[in-house]
Amino acid sequence: MKLDPGFIYDAFLQLLSALPMTLLLTGVPAAGGLLIGTGVAFIRHYRVRGLHLIVAGYVAFIRGTPALMHLFLVYFGSPVIIDFFARKLGLDFNSASIPILYYVFLAFSLTAGAYLSEFIRAGLLAVDKGQVEAAYAVGMTALQAFRRIVLPQALAVSLPNMTNVVIGLLHGSTLAFTVTVLEVFGKANIVANQNWKYFEAFIAAAILYWGITILLETASARLEKRINRYHRGGVA
Amino acid sequence: MKRTSLILLIFAFLGVLIVGCGSNGKKEGSGQNGGASAAVSPTAAAASPTYKVQKIVVGTTSVFPNVSFIDANGKLTGFDVELVKELDKRLPQYEFEIQPLEFSSLLLSLETKKIDFIAQIMNKNPEREAKFLFTKEPYSYFKTKVAVEVGNDQIHSLDDLRGKKLYIGSSTSNNAYFIEEYNKKQDKKVEVVYGNGGANDLVNLLRTKRVDATLQNDFSYHFEKDADGKEALKLVGDPLFENGVYYVLRKDSQELSDKLDEAIKAVKADGTLSKLSIQWLGQDYTKSLKE
Numbered sequence: 001m002k003l004d005p006g007f008i009y010d011a012f013l014q015l016l017s018a019l020p021m022t023l024l025l026t027g028v029p030a031a032g033g034l035l036i037g038t039g040v041a042f043i044r045h046y047r048v049r050g051l052h053l054i055v056a057g058y059v060a061f062i063r064g065t066p067a068l069m070h071l072f073l074v075y076f077g078s079p080v081i082i083d084f085f086a087r088k089l090g091l092d093f094n095s096a097s098i099p100i101l102y103y104v105f106l107a108f109s110l111t112a113g114a115y116l117s118e119f120i121r122a123g124l125l126a127v128d129k130g131q132v133e134a135a136y137a138v139g140m141t142a143l144q145a146f147r148r149i150v151l152p153q154a155l156a157v158s159l160p161n162m163t164n165v166v167i168g169l170l171h172g173s174t175l176a177f178t179v180t181v182l183e184v185f186g187k188a189n190i191v192a193n194q195n196w197k198y199f200e201a202f203i204a205a206a207i208l209y210w211g212i213t214i215l216l217e218t219a220s221a222r223l224e225k226r227i228n229r230y231h232r233g234g235v236a
Numbered sequence: 237m238k239r240t241s242l243i244l245l246i247f248a249f250l251g252v253l254i255v256g257c258g259s260n261g262k263k264e265g266s267g268q269n270g271g272a273s274a275a276v277s278p279t280a281a282a283a284s285p286t287y288k289v290q291k292i293v294v295g296t297t298s299v300f301p302n303v304s305f306i307d308a309n310g311k312l313t314g315f316d317v318e319l320v321k322e323l324d325k326r327l328p329q330y331e332f333e334i335q336p337l338e339f340s341s342l343l344l345s346l347e348t349k350k351i352d353f354i355a356q357i358m359n360k361n362p363e364r365e366a367k368f369l370f371t372k373e374p375y376s377y378f379k380t381k382v383a384v385e386v387g388n389d390q391i392h393s394l395d396d397l398r399g400k401k402l403y404i405g406s407s408t409s410n411n412a413y414f415i416e417e418y419n420k421k422q423d424k425k426v427e428v429v430y431g432n433g434g435a436n437d438l439v440n441l442l443r444t445k446r447v448d449a450t451l452q453n454d455f456s457y458h459f460e461k462d463a464d465g466k467e468a469l470k471l472v473g474d475p476l477f478e479n480g481v482y483y484v485l486r487k488d489s490q491e492l493s494d495k496l497d498e499a500i501k502a503v504k505a506d507g508t509l510s511k512l513s514i515q516w517l518g519q520d521y522t523k524s525l526k527e
Contacts, residue, residue: 100446177432179434193406194363194412195364
């Protein structure tokens with residue numbers, strides 16, 4: 001097997017054109033997942049009546065099935081549901097006018113939400129109940145106790161795992177090419193189509209993914225340091 | 237500081253790995269030449285009845301309807317698969333074993349010697365010929381045309397597609413190249429939507445107007461069915477280009493390539509190839525436009 005290092009470089013430059021899509025496929029589901037995950041974690045932590053069983057089912061289902069399947073379920077399933085309700089309500093609306101990218105955002109957000117909810121919940125559980133009682137004892141309201149006592153500590157516990165989820169989303173974004181959303185890995189397949197130098201193109205893609213991952217890890221490490229400051233003592 | 241040097245170290249390691257791969261390849265290459273000349277002896281001995289049978293692994297995919305696919309009985313079959321079996325019968329010095337793989341890993345598997353040649357209606361171009369060896373005798377010719385949904389009467393040629401969306405699969409041999417060359421000459425370009433076919437929803441993409449057309453071979457468009465099992469595509473316009481199809485081998489396999497060419501000529505001459513083409517592809521595609 002012979003490598004063409006020159007083509008690794010060429011491929012790398014060509015892959016950059018697909019990088020914004022990959023970042024979008026990471027960032028949007030990360031934000032969407034954080035919203036869903038936070039909601040789910042609170043519902044489960046405070047055992048909101050009726051709802052907490054439903055969201056527990058959601059978490060169990062998503063964590064029990066592969067991300068590619070979530071993508072296909074949303075991609076094939078939601079047009080059917082949307083068109084059904086559009087007909088029922090007599091709306092002049094066709095699901096085909098929704099860009100495929102939105103389905104991918106939704107699917108990946110649902111995937112990330114389930115995992116994130118568990119990490120957020122773990123953070124909430126990590127804060128000793130006695131601390132909250134102590135907060136009440138010194139006259140804090142429930143909101144104050146949460147914002148000033150629970151949240152800073154819960155966040156510090158959850159952060160490393162949350163970084164993991166974001167990195168997972170970055171790597172999982174390669175699945176989007178199955179539904180014609182062109183991201184870095186899909187582009188790697190295309191740039192190699194002409195001369196069949198697939199290995200070189202995949203190496204270029206690997207370097208790109210690794211590079212972004214290192215940036216994410218560095219950012220997370222800095223944030224972790226900042227967020228863990230309370231450990232040094234003193235009052236927040 | 238410590239962290240940065242660790243990362244640098246890892247990258248340096250990766251660099252060594254890549255360079256190592258490259259130089260290894262060269263060494264292996266020269267070693268392989270020796271291997272190839274050694275492999276001559278069994279074939280030279282083929283004249284006498286006591287030759288040694290050499291095992292050859294043939295790579296193909298399992299997702300191309302009627303070409304190489306899994307049939308209702310779970311058996312790998314199709315035009316390419318059955319042709320390879322036919323050639324195997326005519327080449328007693330070789331024993332072919334067919335290995336279905338994913339398209340992009342076919343070529344890597346060939347390079348890393350997990351398989352010995354590829355049978356997957358492959359087209360050639362000069363860049364590919366620089367990297368791989370192709371058989372000389374094409375075993376079929378396919379004409380590529382614009383394909384649209386059956387009910388579409390707006391698009392009659394490639395030129396009608398300018399400003400519209402054209403679906404191109406990432407694992408099709410020459411379509412992506414053709415359309416990129418075409419676009420270079422146009423002011424108003426055809427918008428290309430790439431996919432790897434992973435969701436198997438080409439017909440749905442066309443029907444919901446997410447894309448307006450795709451490129452298909454003159455035989456393969458029959459295989460795109462709608463939910464009712466009816467043919468969902470039709471071809472429009474003149475053929476855009478014609479491709480001969482070949483087997484793909486490593487550069488060190490000239491011997492095997494020559495034997496395959498001989499066998500292809502033989503199945504062409506006695507009509508077996510035409511018969512297989514009609515059986516699997518619905519028509520005799522073994523002659524070029526010129527013939």
